[in-house]
Amino acid sequence: MFTLLGIAFTTPWLLLGLVALPILWILLRAVPPAPIRRLFPGVALLLGLQDDESHTDKTPWWLLLIRTLAIAAIIIGFAGPVLNPKDTSPATGPLLILTDASWASARDWPQRIGRIEAALAEAGRTARPVALISLSELPAGGLPFQTADTWRSRLPGFQPHPWAPDPGALQEWAGGLEGTFDTFWFSDGLARDGRLKMLASLEARGNVKVFESPRPVFGLRPARFEDGTIRLTAVRARTEAQDVQEIRAFGLDPAGIERELVTARAEFDAGSGLSEVELSVPAELRNRISRFAIRGVRSAGAISLTDDSLKRREVALISAGDAREALELLSPTHYLEQALQPTADLIDGTLHDILLANPDAIILADVATLSPAEAEAITTWVDDGGLLVRFAGPRLAASDVSRDTEDILMPVRLRAGGRRVGGAMSWGEPKSLRRFQETSPFFGLTIPDDVRVSAQVMAQPDPNLSGRVIASLTDGTPLVTRKNLGQGQVVLFHVTANADWSTLPLSGLFVQMLERLAISTRPARPDAADLAGTIWVPTDLLDAFGEVQDAGTMAGIAGEELVAGQISAQLPPGLYAGEDRRLALNVIGAEDALGPVVWPVGTRVEGMNVARETLLKGFLLCAALAFLAIDLLASLWLSGRLSGRQGLSVASVFVVALMVAPRADAQSDEFALNATSEVVLAYIITGDSKVDDTSLAGLRGLSDALFARTSIEPAEPMAINLETDELSFFPMLYWPVTPEQPLPSLEAYVRLNRYLRTGGMIVFDTRDANIARFGTSSPNGRKLQKLARPLDIPPLEPIPNDHVLTRTFYLLQDFPGRFLSRDVWVQAAPPDAELLEGMPFRNLNDNVTPVVIGGNDWAGAWAVGRTGNMLFPVGRGVAGERQREIAYRFGVNLVMHVLTGNYKSDQVHVPALLERLGQ
């Protein structure tokens, strides 16, 4: 292929024709234009006059230039120019297409697929076997070489994954490659371990070409909550330029609709791959944030799901010991406050006020008796999902609460008095804690050695006691018991909340236990030990594009894996729900950084853009045609044939032809504006100009009547072309039926049906009620049947006497137009509509009838000319004028019916309503 200035030619020898252009120039100059014949009486005076020069008016140079350009464009066009020609040095042998298909590829996935498709197409042309491998989902076994067409058909199902390729598996896989093949590697541009080794093992098999997108890769680390602010860290792979990204926080608004709640700007300095953002957000808003996202980056890496770590629970502390004047350290709630302060919002106040605030948890520290009202209120709150935590103490031990029968707000029955061990007056040693059972929420927590319990309240042995114990002492006596109540829980610590009875509140275990009970919030990400023995079930999963999707019925994940595990197919990023809390697993970890791949020197790296071959032939031939058109006009003008009015009209034809296309939009805009600025009645164009004029005049007359008599003030009626015009602007279409009108196209029927279903009304008028009855007895009737067959028309019936059309504005029983036939059909009332006692009308269907079918030539009766004169006679004399008046009234009722629906039907109930209101 001959290439010139980046343009190749399929038949370059045709370009030799360009040599002929100068000759053409000379020829064109020599040949005079064709003469015009003119009748001119003065010719007698011309006889004998000789032309001064032997040749004609010189063709002006610019006309010659236009012609030469046209010819040149034709020659070049037929020479087959191709822009961006592919260098088709045919490669042979198998081709391996690798793609990282990770979350970082998701942002420009369509381009990648497009480039892969181009590569496949090229391979298909040269019949190379191809294997297409996604590195994040390695196939088992060898390379699946198949024809390119097979792969192309599977390409649409090829999706990126929200995890990165596993370096270990990759290395193993790359080691197992056999045979020779060329490789196209579609890299996501992120540095990863083992990339270079992989490259080396691929290069050992054949040529490797790497494709990388120049688009920057961004990531968002999980949000942290520190010192009352949310801290976000955005990371990026390329650090050269300065950049600003907008980070948006999404969450549910009070109405339960997901919205953008907060936005922040992450500014990257040049040379820096990190950008810290601080967000100070009110607690209410913060608790609602469900995820952060970098604006405009469609990738799972740019999404950071939030879990409970951002949320601060509201905990109410209520103790009975307020009256006691004592040291702060002896206060029943001191240790609780210390433990909860950093991670929860504490609420003070009376129990009633607190319940109004609907806290997540209420802690009652040694509160024995509650008033019945309080007890009832708390029970309701717990039923709705509240967590009530009670601590024992001297008061509880001394009270009769839950002694004989189990109190509803206590998990167990208590023995009187409680017990003390290891004191000065008692036998035995203070007890330590027994290892937590697997069923316990505390399972996995390590128990410090120095936790000792010296006093406790004792549970009555009950059949269900063992199921309610979630922590016990070494001697088996319960330390913490729990029961479910409705959707909530009641938890009882059998010791005090201060250090009076045990050293538990002094230990770190106390804080961990509160965390596990979801009373407090975990301050930072839990480690494996924290989550040992827990199972987490995914609820929402992120796909590679950063879309949150329902997890379906995925199996649960062990807590240790969740914390430690790398994100993979087994552990996809998303939200995992454990007992009482949720944990977010994001693509970018808290410490992850991104970096660009540094390919070794000599690797062929290309961008994603496919420089498509563009055939320029069409453009050039169009240009030639345009030149010839200009030449035509110019020649006409030069030879004097394009002068005066005739010339103007020719020129205007050209100009109009050039301007037709852009005007279509403006026209449809204008149409929409005209149709929607006011109420506009519309009629269907039948093609019969007489009928159409009558329709227009009729609707104009009806519009005038509406304007004069009602609050509907319609604008000038419009004509509707079913094939091109939008119908939804019009409340009502008047459709006169002529036997000659063409059937609308299928698309037009689709739009008509949509119009009918969405509340539009079509008035069919066969205009032949003077000679025919409803049915197929006339050509118009038969045409109507044909027209209406594809329409979605409900069962019909003649207008019943109590139809709302009979009273939407005027009280009517006849619906005449120019003709007086009772055959006017509307949508049938439902069969179960019955006449109630004392009601003048049946309680009829609630919607507007989609069609009114009749033959009374209503438009003819309504028709007025521009000057307001009636166009057609109706009946004779006074009776005829009366009939015209009734026809107008029917029109008014019709439009009222369309615009107000069954409002008048509902008016039936007004007396009853007034009676009820006591008027």
Place this chain on the structure above:
Amino acid sequence: MSQAASIRSRAEGLANALPPLMAEAEHLAATVMLGAHGRRRAGMGDEFWQYRPAMPGDEARSIDWRRSARSDGHFVREKEWQAAQAVSLWVDDAQSMDFSSDKNLPTKSERANLLAMAAAILLVRGGERVGMAQLGPPRSGELQLIRIAGALTPGSDRPDFGVPVVRGMQSHSRALFLSDFLGDFAPFSAQMTKAADRGVKGAIVQILDPQEEEFPFRGRTIFQSMGRSISHETLKASELRDRYLHRLAERKDALSDLAKRTGWSFHCHHTSATAQSALLWIYGALGRSN
């Protein structure tokens, strides 16, 4: 179509043309005030001229007895000689007169007919006798007007350029020639000379289309006469303009010269101008030579 019907339709078409022509010409003629037609000497007529003493040879009945009774002599009442003038019209009916450069302009023929008819009406109202070569000797009266209108209707088989017909003109009568005078000049000149020999005087009105005055053509053009009998091809019409205009001016000069020599008047009228101005000129020209 049956023959009767075809005759009828043609007759109607013919008849249709007449009343408008008459009416229009009358309308045009009404704008001109009629003047005196007296011969400024005694003769046959209606108007009183003078009393003169009766001379031997006067018939007794010619003596005005009322005037004679007031004195001793006999007087004869003489009247002004009011012999009507004969005016011959010649309207060029050649095809070249059918030319009109713009559909808003009348053809030269229409304008010439209009002017001729209007002049005829004026003359007949003034008591003159008007005639055309094909109508025989000039006559007066409304009927002659209708005849003239009929004669102005173009016939068939017309030449490209017309030549005036002097045949049948009474000597010392008047004549009005309406044509574009673009044809060969020699026959015209001969006819004029013949007319001058007979003592016929009159007016020449050259009627031209504006395009014929401007020659607004360019490019390669084949010019053809209206009958397509004469044609002239040029490669560059714009180059011809000056020479054409020069020739046209020469033609006008020749006409004017010829008219001067034979005692005629010459006027050039354009179809773009109003017909009234031309009619006024004609009226004046025919009256001037009285």
